[in-house]
Amino acid sequence: MTVAFVKMHGIGNDFPVFDHTQPGAPTIEQIQAAAVTLCDRRFGIGGDGTISILPSETADFAMRMFNPDGSEAEMCGNGIRCFAKYVYDFGLTTKTELSVETLAGIMVLVLTVEDGKVTQVRVDMGEPRLERAQLPMEGPSGTVLHEPLKIGGELLYITGVSMGNPHIVFFPEQATDELIHRIGPQLENHPSFPKRTNVHAAQVVGRDELVMKIWERGAGPTLACGTGACAVGVAAHLNGLTGRDILIHLPGGDLRIQWGIDNHVYMTGSATLVYHGTIEL
Numbered sequence: 001m002t003v004a005f006v007k008m009h010g011i012g013n014d015f016p017v018f019d020h021t022q023p024g025a026p027t028i029e030q031i032q033a034a035a036v037t038l039c040d041r042r043f044g045i046g047g048d049g050t051i052s053i054l055p056s057e058t059a060d061f062a063m064r065m066f067n068p069d070g071s072e073a074e075m076c077g078n079g080i081r082c083f084a085k086y087v088y089d090f091g092l093t094t095k096t097e098l099s100v101e102t103l104a105g106i107m108v109l110v111l112t113v114e115d116g117k118v119t120q121v122r123v124d125m126g127e128p129r130l131e132r133a134q135l136p137m138e139g140p141s142g143t144v145l146h147e148p149l150k151i152g153g154e155l156l157y158i159t160g161v162s163m164g165n166p167h168i169v170f171f172p173e174q175a176t177d178e179l180i181h182r183i184g185p186q187l188e189n190h191p192s193f194p195k196r197t198n199v200h201a202a203q204v205v206g207r208d209e210l211v212m213k214i215w216e217r218g219a220g221p222t223l224a225c226g227t228g229a230c231a232v233g234v235a236a237h238l239n240g241l242t243g244r245d246i247l248i249h250l251p252g253g254d255l256r257i258q259w260g261i262d263n264h265v266y267m268t269g270s271a272t273l274v275y276h277g278t279i280e281l
């Protein structure tokens with residue numbers, strides 16, 4: 001079967017995007033079964049996960065996301081901005097405020113349109129979930145705030161934030177590639193996390209600015225993680241390191257993260273179309 005897709009990215013976090021609203025589109029089960037190959041950078045299209053656009057009974061659209069290891073993620077922050085650009089730019093909607101059903105709940109998106117194309121998307125990512133059981137992480141009830149954890153003889157102080165998907169954040173003096181490549185896989189697969197976890201090393205630059213390095217569950221090191229940037233923003237404020245409105249420099253670009261007094265986290269950033277293609281499934 002020949003399947004149409006577009007390749008998109010949100011500050012370097014890249015995805016083959018499949019539109020299941022079109023006649024002749026693959027089923028979601030076919031994309032799930034093929035996710036490992038589709039995301040392979042040598043044997044497939046290549047990507048940090050697949051994004052699927054589906055109809056919804058409770059929102060304007062529904063989104064599903066599969067990681068390069070074939071596991072399904074509850075939510076994808078960079079992916080949902082690409083999703084918004086696709087549905088507007090390709091005429092699936094004329095709305096500039098959209099609701100999108102995800103496994104982490106319904107997200108509300110506000111699109112900035114210039115010359116008929118979406119350039120920026122602001123996403124209401126909902127409330128951060130701070131209870132240990134909501135991550136989930138083994139251990140006593142309560143939050144996971146600046147909690148000591150030994151990883152391979154190294155003592156880390158971790159903060160746990162779920163944005164519907166699990167994130168562990170720590171704050172080294174220098175957030176280097178070497179550090180995240182070493183710590184990331186150990187924390188992702190640590191027995192404390194029954195659903196594994198995304199991992200972020202965040203370096204404070206100022207009260208409203210951070211640099212972060214990323215290790216994604218099911219994907220490894222990536223150039224950006226939108227839900228991860230939200231988790232870093234929340235964790236930094238909870239640890240008294242920043243205010244509630246911050247600019248985060250990720251390896252692939254910048255995201256603005258605002259943790260509102262309504263307790264919702266707002267993420268603003270770009271989305272880019274790279275190319276159209278077809279592939280044999």
Ligand SMILES: N[C@@H](CCC[C@H](N)C(=O)O)C(=O)O
Nearest residue numbers: 073076077078165225226227
């Ligand atoms: N890149 C994403 C997150 C994708 C899912 C993640 N790997 C997980 O398994 O939770 C983002 O931009 O949020």
